[in-house]
Amino acid sequence: MATLGVFDTANLNGGQKLAIKYFSVALALFGAQVLFGMFAAFQYIAPDFLYEVLDFSVNRTVHVNALVVWLLYGFLGGVYWILEDEAGVPVVGLGLANLIFWILTLAVVIVVLVYILVQVGPADIKSIWLIMEGREYIEAPRWADIGIVVSVLVFFFNVAATFSKGKYTGIGGVLVLDLLALFGLYLAGMFYTPNVSVDQFWWWWVIHMWVEATWEVIVGCIMAYMLIQTLGVRRKIVETWLYIEVAMLFGSGILGLGHHYFWIGTPQYWLAIGGFFSALEPVPLVAMVVHAVFDSGVHKLKSNNHPALAWTIAQAAGNLFGAGVWGFMHTLPQINLYTHGTQWTTSHGHLAFYGAYATAVIAFFYLAAQKSRGNVWMSGGLVGDWKWKWALAFQWIGMLAMVMALLIAGYEQSQVERAMEGATWMGYFAGQSHPWFIQGMNWRMVGGWFFSLGYVLLVWDILTIGKRETRPSQVLAPAAH
Amino acid sequence: MSQSQPVWWASESLWRKVAIWVTGGSLVALIFLTFDTMAYIKAGGINVPAYSIINKRVGYEFNEEHNRYEPVIGPDEPLFGKMLSEEEAKELVSKGKLNVQAKNCMGCHTLMGNGSYYAPDLTKSWLDPAWGSKEIREDQMVAFIMDPSDKLHNGLGRKMPRLGITEEEARATVAFLKWMSAINTMGFPHNFKAIDQSDPEPSASATVVETVDVMDTGGAADNAPAQQ
Numbered sequence: 001m002a003t004l005g006v007f008d009t010a011n012l013n014g015g016q017k018l019a020i021k022y023f024s025v026a027l028a029l030f031g032a033q034v035l036f037g038m039f040a041a042f043q044y045i046a047p048d049f050l051y052e053v054l055d056f057s058v059n060r061t062v063h064v065n066a067l068v069v070w071l072l073y074g075f076l077g078g079v080y081w082i083l084e085d086e087a088g089v090p091v092v093g094l095g096l097a098n099l100i101f102w103i104l105t106l107a108v109v110i111v112v113l114v115y116i117l118v119q120v121g122p123a124d125i126k127s128i129w130l131i132m133e134g135r136e137y138i139e140a141p142r143w144a145d146i147g148i149v150v151s152v153l154v155f156f157f158n159v160a161a162t163f164s165k166g167k168y169t170g171i172g173g174v175l176v177l178d179l180l181a182l183f184g185l186y187l188a189g190m191f192y193t194p195n196v197s198v199d200q201f202w203w204w205w206v207i208h209m210w211v212e213a214t215w216e217v218i219v220g221c222i223m224a225y226m227l228i229q230t231l232g233v234r235r236k237i238v239e240t241w242l243y244i245e246v247a248m249l250f251g252s253g254i255l256g257l258g259h260h261y262f263w264i265g266t267p268q269y270w271l272a273i274g275g276f277f278s279a280l281e282p283v284p285l286v287a288m289v290v291h292a293v294f295d296s297g298v299h300k301l302k303s304n305n306h307p308a309l310a311w312t313i314a315q316a317a318g319n320l321f322g323a324g325v326w327g328f329m330h331t332l333p334q335i336n337l338y339t340h341g342t343q344w345t346t347s348h349g350h351l352a353f354y355g356a357y358a359t360a361v362i363a364f365f366y367l368a369a370q371k372s373r374g375n376v377w378m379s380g381g382l383v384g385d386w387k388w389k390w391a392l393a394f395q396w397i398g399m400l401a402m403v404m405a406l407l408i409a410g411y412e413q414s415q416v417e418r419a420m421e422g423a424t425w426m427g428y429f430a431g432q433s434h435p436w437f438i439q440g441m442n443w444r445m446v447g448g449w450f451f452s453l454g455y456v457l458l459v460w461d462i463l464t465i466g467k468r469e470t471r472p473s474q475v476l477a478p479a480a481h
Numbered sequence: 482m483s484q485s486q487p488v489w490w491a492s493e494s495l496w497r498k499v500a501i502w503v504t505g506g507s508l509v510a511l512i513f514l515t516f517d518t519m520a521y522i523k524a525g526g527i528n529v530p531a532y533s534i535i536n537k538r539v540g541y542e543f544n545e546e547h548n549r550y551e552p553v554i555g556p557d558e559p560l561f562g563k564m565l566s567e568e569e570a571k572e573l574v575s576k577g578k579l580n581v582q583a584k585n586c587m588g589c590h591t592l593m594g595n596g597s598y599y600a601p602d603l604t605k606s607w608l609d610p611a612w613g614s615k616e617i618r619e620d621q622m623v624a625f626i627m628d629p630s631d632k633l634h635n636g637l638g639r640k641m642p643r644l645g646i647t648e649e650e651a652r653a654t655v656a657f658l659k660w661m662s663a664i665n666t667m668g669f670p671h672n673f674k675a676i677d678q679s680d681p682e683p684s685a686s687a688t689v690v691e692t693v694d695v696m697d698t699g700g701a702a703d704n705a706p707a708q709q
């Protein structure tokens with residue numbers, strides 16, 4: 001074992017070494033996301049900024065694509081991280097997995113460079129193959145889609161083969177089936193049609209079924225592992241909870257898809273089906289909070305990794321508020337008719353993605369930081385622990401400021417642009433130039449600066465935490481129940 | 482708490498079964514609904530018109546019976562004055578859709594409320610009163626899409642960039658927008674006040690100044706395809 005506090009990959013198993021690579025790219029892409037989000041946010045205030053150089057559409061596309069990719073990288077890393085521990089054997093096909101990591105990362109770099117440098121193409125199917133697909137979140141051109149599918153098949157092979165060779169735990173079984181669904185869904189977004197209704201119908205299969213079904217379950221699995229690791233919760237309890245959560249998540253989330261089928265040419269019955277089932281979606285999120293809080297309480301918050309536990313609790317709360325509460329607010333068709341596609345949606349999108357998923361991946365960054373320094377002390381009195389605390393505080397202050405500012409702008413927009421003016425061109429700009437909207441955009445910018453500072457602190461902390469520690473990690477007493 | 486077997490309702494195996502059955506049941510329901518929905522959203526389906534709808538006047542009015550706004554299909558009003566077959570119309574609309582994707586219009590706008598929020602929703606853009614009058618609308622739209630940089634439509638200084646759109650692409654895009662405006666979107670957007678498309682009074686027709694001539698030349702109303 002290497003010296004405590006010194007970064008050394010010898011401290012890690014094979015899957016975890018690969019995970020570190022995925023986490024590093026994820027952290028960098030998180031930075032790109034924040035940077036381009038700041039550009040886009042500033043263009044709301046100063047529209048001439050980078051006009052016809054990096055237009056809003058370019059910045060926004062990079063912002064949301066970086067988001068999706070860094071979270072997926074975080075999940076891939078998270079899975080490779082836990083794989084050997086769970087299955088009890090080394091990762092099967094690790095060489096191939098490493099190769100795929102480099103290919104995938106090269107593809108991501110090329111896609112982003114094309115977004116920034118080429119930006120648009122002629123009205124031809126070739127543009128969709130080579131430059132951009134023009135469909136939010138999955139703009140990546142078709143060649144990259146195919147590359148992603150191939151990479152993912154390799155990933156799936158690694159995971160399934162490793163569990164088969166070792167043992168399938170409850171977490172492992174759920175994870176494998178969920179991954180299959182997650183990547184199968186990606187295929188639903190990989191075709192061209194002139195029919196915009198059919199296009200959006202399948203596009204939502206990818207987007208909704210990811211964030212409100214399969215990603216929730218992945219996070220459920222990873223967080224279950226996290227509770228076992230950082231608190232020492234008994235596996236049987238965690239896995240029973242996981243099945244309950246899966247039943248509730250899929251039971252509400254699959255037909256909850258209907259809340260995107262209100263206004264895209266789809267039949268009227270979706271108003272009832274989508275409204276009803278999506279209104280139930282917060283229920284499992286409450287259950288997940290109960291679970292995390294209960295376990296933390298039973299274990300008296302005695303954890304061997306304070307920052308990871310803090311981000312785990314932030315995840316439970318963020319998921320409940322961002323997805324559950326903010327989602328519920330606009331999910332009934334009677335409200336959504338006026339809020340659909342306004343800054344309400346942005347407010348929800350930010351708190352949900354950040355609260356539910358960014359937090360989970362950040363918790364993993366901390367597990368990785370601890371282990372790669374030889375499992376150093378990361379409990380109370382950690383040397384230099386102000387950094388992780390302020391990183392967390394600045395990010396959350398910034399995020400909440402942005403989310404509230406956007407919500408107020410969204411209220412105004414739904415009243416003025418939608419209810420009063422009926423969403424015409426003039427109505428849109430009447431809403432956008434209202435002082436309450438403009439104030440919202442300014443405060444969002446302020447929140448963005450706080451968040452950016454929080455990001456910088458996070459990177460600094462991840463790179464240095466535990467460096468000056470000489471104590472080994474706290475040993476967890478066996479669970480009291 | 483004791484380490485003995487938990488009560489039946491807290492057992493792991495029960496909840497594993499529940500998870501499998503609930504997921505399976507929801508999926509079966511979703512697949513059934515998906516098939517049913519396709520009958521509504523295929524082109525020429527119950528809510529989504531055939532592409533040749535661009536040969537007609539498309540309106541958007543409040544329907545008292547359904548209590549929501551709905552598209553209303555009027556008499557022949559061929560786009561750019563040219564009647565198209567279903568095949569030709571599909572090709573044109575498809576080119577427009579490809580342009581919308583290749584230029585990433587959704588990076589700023591929404592279509593049927595989905596996309597980005599930096600610029601107006603395009604669902605009913607074809608019907609927007611901002612185009613002036615129905616006589617000049619087509620030319621206005623083509624000109625705007627090709628070069629929006631000098632046409633400021635708001636007091637915020639926010640303007641659309643030049644995306645290198647050719648005239649052919651711009652016309653196809655207008656066809657796509659006209660077709661999209663005819664989709665029955667269950668009343669979204671609510672309260673939208675469409676451009677005046679009523680026919681000018683016979684006596685007043687002489688005073689319509691801006692009538693674009695393509696409207697008069699190509700209006701081959703006699704070979705209109707059967708309306709879906």
Ligand code: HEM
Nearest residue numbers: 211259278281323327328330331340341345349352353356
């Ligand atoms: C972690 C889970 C979730 C994430 C990451 C998430 C994220 C998002 C995002 C990004 C959008 C905007 C999509 C677009 O760009 O058009 C959206 C839309 C929406 N979400 Fe969620 N969401 C989550 C959970 C939920 C839940 C649980 C509900 C309901 C209870 C919900 C209700 C909605 C609704 C109604 C819309 C449509 C908004 C509109 O009409 O414009 N979401 N969500």
Ligand code: HEM
Nearest residue numbers: 037038040041345346349350353354358448451597598599
């Ligand atoms: C400095 C921080 C950030 C700034 C300034 C920022 C800014 C923006 C802007 C300007 C948009 C475009 C909204 C529009 O179309 O009007 C956007 C969209 C979005 N951002 Fe951020 N963002 C930041 C951080 C984040 C974070 C941390 C996340 C998630 C982890 C996130 C997730 C999203 C999502 C999901 C959308 C699409 C929302 C939708 O379509 O409804 N952003 N952001």
Ligand SMILES: [Fe+2]
Nearest residue numbers: 208212257259
């Ligand atoms: Fe959804």
